[in-house]
Amino acid sequence: MARVGLTTERLTRAGAELADEVGFDQVTVSALARRFDVKVASLYSHLKNSQDLKTRIALLALEELADRAADALAGRAGKDALAAFANVYRDYAREHPGRYAAAQFRLDPQTAAASAGGRHAQMTRAILRGYDLTEPDQTHAVRLLGSVFHGYVSLESAGGFSHSAPDSQESWSRILDALDTLLRNWPGP
Amino acid sequence: MARVGLTTERLTRAGAELADEVGFDQVTVSALARRFDVKVASLYSHLKNSQDLKTRIALLALEELADRAADALAGRAGKDALAAFANVYRDYAREHPGRYAAAQFRLDPQTAAASAGGRHAQMTRAILRGYDLTEPDQTHAVRLLGSVFHGYVSLESAGGFSHSAPDSQESWSRILDALDTLLRNWPGP
DNA sequence: GTAATTTGCCTAAAGGCATTAGGCAGCCGC
DNA sequence: GCGGCTGCCTAATGCCTTTAGGCAAATTAC
Numbered sequence: 001m002a003r004v005g006l007t008t009e010r011l012t013r014a015g016a017e018l019a020d021e022v023g024f025d026q027v028t029v030s031a032l033a034r035r036f037d038v039k040v041a042s043l044y045s046h047l048k049n050s051q052d053l054k055t056r057i058a059l060l061a062l063e064e065l066a067d068r069a070a071d072a073l074a075g076r077a078g079k080d081a082l083a084a085f086a087n088v089y090r091d092y093a094r095e096h097p098g099r100y101a102a103a104q105f106r107l108d109p110q111t112a113a114a115s116a117g118g119r120h121a122q123m124t125r126a127i128l129r130g131y132d133l134t135e136p137d138q139t140h141a142v143r144l145l146g147s148v149f150h151g152y153v154s155l156e157s158a159g160g161f162s163h164s165a166p167d168s169q170e171s172w173s174r175i176l177d178a179l180d181t182l183l184r185n186w187p188g189p
Numbered sequence: 190m191a192r193v194g195l196t197t198e199r200l201t202r203a204g205a206e207l208a209d210e211v212g213f214d215q216v217t218v219s220a221l222a223r224r225f226d227v228k229v230a231s232l233y234s235h236l237k238n239s240q241d242l243k244t245r246i247a248l249l250a251l252e253e254l255a256d257r258a259a260d261a262l263a264g265r266a267g268k269d270a271l272a273a274f275a276n277v278y279r280d281y282a283r284e285h286p287g288r289y290a291a292a293q294f295r296l297d298p299q300t301a302a303a304s305a306g307g308r309h310a311q312m313t314r315a316i317l318r319g320y321d322l323t324e325p326d327q328t329h330a331v332r333l334l335g336s337v338f339h340g341y342v343s344l345e346s347a348g349g350f351s352h353s354a355p356d357s358q359e360s361w362s363r364i365l366d367a368l369d370t371l372l373r374n375w376p377g378p
Numbered sequence: 379g380t381a382a383t384t385t386g387c388c389t390a391a392a393g394g395c396a397t398t399a400g401g402c403a404g405c406c407g408c
Numbered sequence: 409g410c411g412g413c414t415g416c417c418t419a420a421t422g423c424c425t426t427t428a429g430g431c432a433a434a435t436t437a438c
Contacts, residue, residue, distance in 0.1 A: 002404090002416090003403095003404070003405085003415060003416070004415090005415095006415080006416085025214070028394095028395065028396090029395075029396065029397090031395095038416070038417095039416070039417060039418080040395080041397080041416080041417070041418080041419095042415070042417070044396090044397070045414080045415065045416075046415095049396075049397070050395085050396065104347070106347060106348075109348075136354070136355045139354070139355055139360065140355070140359070140360045140364060140367075143341070143344070143349075144360075144364050144367065146340065146349070147336070147337050147340030147344055148333065148337055148340055149340070150340040150343065150344060151335065151336030151338070151339040151341070151343070152332070152333075152340070154339065154340070154343070155332075155336055158293070158295060159295075159298075160332075160335070161332060164328075165325070166325045166328060166329070170325070170329070171328065171332045174326070175329060175332065175333050175336070177376050177378075178329070178333065178371055178375065178376055181371070181374070181376040182367055182370065182371045185370070185374070186367065187366050187370040189363070189366075191387090191433090192385095192386060192387070192432095192433065193386090193387080195386075195387085217423095217424065217425090218424075218426090219423075219425080220424095227387070228387070228389080229424085229425080229426090230387080230389080230390095230426080230427085230428095231386070231387045231388070233425090233426070234385080234387075235386095238425075238426070239424090239425065239426090
């Protein structure tokens, strides 16, 4: 019985690819075993269970996303940073729909705390350094930005903005303009 | 063999309740059969298959949501309308998390076109009548509002804003203020 | 009021995914 | 080259989906 060289690492990466190909919720231990041409039970030496697999894919996606965002943010500030950051999310979701869906996977608090989720929040806050916001407005703005980015990307990927004018790209640009304006003129209480 | 009186209607409604109790993706033909104390196969006279069930729950949720929104909008304009509309989404998602998740279920284009989805878009546009926007800015704004509402509600229900100050309710109010400000000062190209 | 028909729920069966237990063979250190 | 660890296997169970075919209850027809 030839040994294929399964590892948790390789399984996670393959799982992420699988997610991009067939959708995150179609990612299954069985499908993954098929992809390695190996019996299903063999995976259970490397994965606790199906949820473990999904969690690992989610963590991978969060890391990748955070890395890309950190890259994009380097050397930028203000609207430039805002747009770069936003585009990272949108582009990632378009390139890797399955991974993006994975990044939304509900993690238990323990795992979430140890994930790259914190980096995302930190980076969003960093963007706001280019604007003149103090607490608690900064937190409100962080939540707004998170909502817009996630909301837009998820509606877009659900096909919400296709087949209707104007172009989604156009709306995206104008929405980033609008957010920039809003952050520069954040209304007081 | 006593007849229980299954109908597609009743199954759909029970499915929606089940979704709220255990989560939309835990809604299963088997669980529904259990709830009616009936054998699984019996449901297949009333439902084409599992996806059919989920689609029906999704359509139900979209209708309910549109009805509530229409109610909330009646007699309101401007920021008042904006806030009322937004609160409908947020409250619905909190009251009926399973149904709200169902409303996000990906429908095939045919079904989507026949759904209450169009009413939602129309109502969002109606809100913007209280602001001074013309095409294509109106469409950009519709997309922004959809993104914020959906994004915020979905992040909030994923637990994103709990366990951290300030209160989510506070952020929500301030974000609605900010959107109102933005719509009244929408930046030109 | 009963016969005929429709139809609702059933039993049976096959196929898929998740998960666990226990076995054998390949690779490692010696 | 021998013993042990570890990786992948077979086997088995349980739950979910879906289809085919049957019987009895409700409905209609007389």
